[in-house]
Amino acid sequence: MKSAEILAKFDMVARRRVALSTERSYRSWIVQYLAFLVTAKGRAAEGSEAKMEVFLSQMAHDDYSSVSQNQAFNALLFLYRHILKVEIGDVSALRCPRKQRERYVPTQSEISAMFAHLKNTPTYNIRLLAALLYACGLRVKSGCELRIKDFDLERMVLTIHEDKGDKDRQVAIPEILLPAIRRQIARATALAQIDIDAMQPVQLPGRLDRKYPSKQFEIGWHFLFPSPHPCPHPRTKKIVRWRIGEDVIQRAIKRAAQAAGIPGKVTPHCLRHSYCSDLMDAGHSPRRVQEAMGHSDIRTTMGYARKECLDLPSPIDRLPRKSA
The missing domain is CATH 1.10.443.10 (Intergrase catalytic core)
Structure with missing residues (x-):
């Protein structure tokens, strides 16, 4: 099936299964994946699982976030299961690091x-x-x-x-x-x-x-x-x-x-x-x-509760101080 045919079928199936914002996100990742498949790395990988592993591992090398990688993975699963009608086995790709960040909470x-x-x-x-x-x-x-x-x-x-x-x-x-x-x-x-x-x-x-x-x-x-x-x-x-x-x-x-x-x-x-x-x-x-x-x-x-560590006193407060 050619890329244009895949995308046309995706547009038809996605509107019945996913929200509009999800459809747009999935479509973007599928377009990138189809472009990857015609590269040397894409052609060298044998089997759908191997192609997905190479594509997702490359995202880790390119310093994508774990959120983006998970989004891309779900988009490719949708592509294979609902568009190409292919069941995907285990995919052991290199994972993007999940970074722990503090939420900004305005007072x-x-x-x-x-x-x-x-x-x-x-x-x-x-x-x-x-x-x-x-x-x-x-x-x-x-x-x-x-x-x-x-x-x-x-x-x-x-x-x-x-x-x-x-x-x-x-x-x-x-x-x-x-x-x-x-x-x-x-x-x-x-x-x-x-x-x-x-x-x-x-x-x-x-x-x-x-x-x-x-x-x-x-x-x-x-x-x-x-x-x-x-x-x-x-x-x-x-x-x-x-x-x-x-x-x-x-x-x-x-x-x-x-x-x-x-x-x-x-x-x-x-x-x-x-x-x-x-x-x-x-x-x-x-x-x-x-x-x-x-x-x-x-x-x-x-995770939204006030950090208890913020109530801890600093040990510097107990250091002896020189009198003036």
Whole structure:
């Protein structure tokens, strides 16, 4: 099968099996792998497992991160299993080193200073979206994809659908954000009604628009932070109402952090880190925090706890001092 045929089949199969962001990542790695197969190293390796081993080992030699190597490995597994219909055995590639790095967790004073420099645009309520990321511990993608129906203001509950690992979870809505949420829902509802009257569909997850076509024209399914103009769906090319892009909030938070003079690299995901760490520091049960964060393993949650070593006194304090 030629490279063009493989990629065409991949595009068709991937849209039914993986998220759009995963599809783009897998496609990039598969393109690199297909280019590798026509090189001398690629042709010299015999068997699919051997070719994968050489490709992945070369990534380790080229100093790729372990995250990138794992991503490439999963992309190649998808290629062989779902596109080429070939079962892969053991692959013993040289592994990229897994580097242990400290998460940057902004303090509450830093977050407050950054929020003071966040500015809304004529199109988007940036301040509310950033506040939801911190107040509810949302991942940036989940925050951008919030829909009107996700908010139960009577019970003060927010439901996050299809979060990492394709899991749903619920978190409490802070009372302080209720007025801003109500205003944003009213704004999003008004735009949704204009779309419904014009028979302009909203983008739905997966193939839901085919299974339940009427949901494209239900107010509850419209985004809380809708895009200003309809645009082509990246897969189907159908004109739909989309939502705010992750890059919009990423740039806004970066500018606000710089304006506030925060020295660390602040991203929207750092607000999720702060949500977890602040709850742990406040003495809340790790199990409750784990459930709110959507972590599968309690060890992931405990990684956000304040380092006990920071309370250790330095032995230099006990050295005898010369009197003046």
